[in-house]
Amino acid sequence: MTVQLDPVVQEFVEALNANDQDRFKAVLTDDATMSDDGVERNLTQWTDKEIFGGNGHLEVESAAAGGTELVADYTNSRWGSMRTTWRFTVRDGKVSRFETGQA
Template sequence: MTIAIAKLSDPTVRALVTAINDNDRAAFHALLTEGATMSDDGSDRDLEQWIDKEIFSSRGHMEVQTESDGGRALIANFRNETWGEMRTAWRFTVENGRISRFETGQA
């Protein structure tokens, strides 16, 4: 079962998922703090390179299955044109309405 984006609990995470699904790089960046960081499968990655490759140049898309931690932890089916679809976990650190870190990986 998929959770409609509009029903996601955390407004910042909801906006980020919307930006991903709309392939809206500017909206995505507007939601990040200066110096935001991320990791993929437990390894820190260069945020700009990662989001370009995994989200924007490959048309990434999230279908959220579950949320916890007030909407800051998601399980989602994530797909892009490079890897196809996979079940992924996402955890977001939100500070003052912006994301300072996110961690993702296979779930």
Template sequence: MPLTVDQLIDPAVRAFVTAVNAGDREGFQAVLAPGVTMSDDGSDRDPAEWTEREVFAPHARMAVESQSEDGLSLVARYRNDTWGEMRTAWRFTVSGDAITRFETGQA
């Protein structure tokens, strides 16, 4: 059974997942630090281009299966209209209340 968003330990990660699942571009941008970086399957990507193509345009959703003790790593079933559903790993670097880097890839 997936975790509920309320069960996610880190507030920034919780806001990230909430924004993805709601298709909330403003909420998503609000949780990212200026100059945020990201990678997908080990390759650095432009966060703005990647999130539009992989998250918002294809209506992505995350069902979190587990989180690390510190809440900065997740395993989730990630689904979007382009790729369907896949099991993914997510790692977040957080400074204060903002995400400075996120990394994702197949789990």
């Protein structure tokens, strides 16, 4: 079964999984924000630590809300693998906010 994602969210996931920081940053608005388990985080610091510094990988399990709300297995070298939720706000063809946390 293929999970249908919003095209912008698809690009976010592909950039994350490719560990491509430039491609990842290109899919975000200049003022993008994020939260982790309901706590606002500094997006640059969080992604450097949890994604790029930790070899993050996102395996999407299911999607809802037009492909902007995901349930996925997220794996990185810091925490191992965990079931997570991801919610994206897409504005002008880019991600302006994402919220993640344990499912």
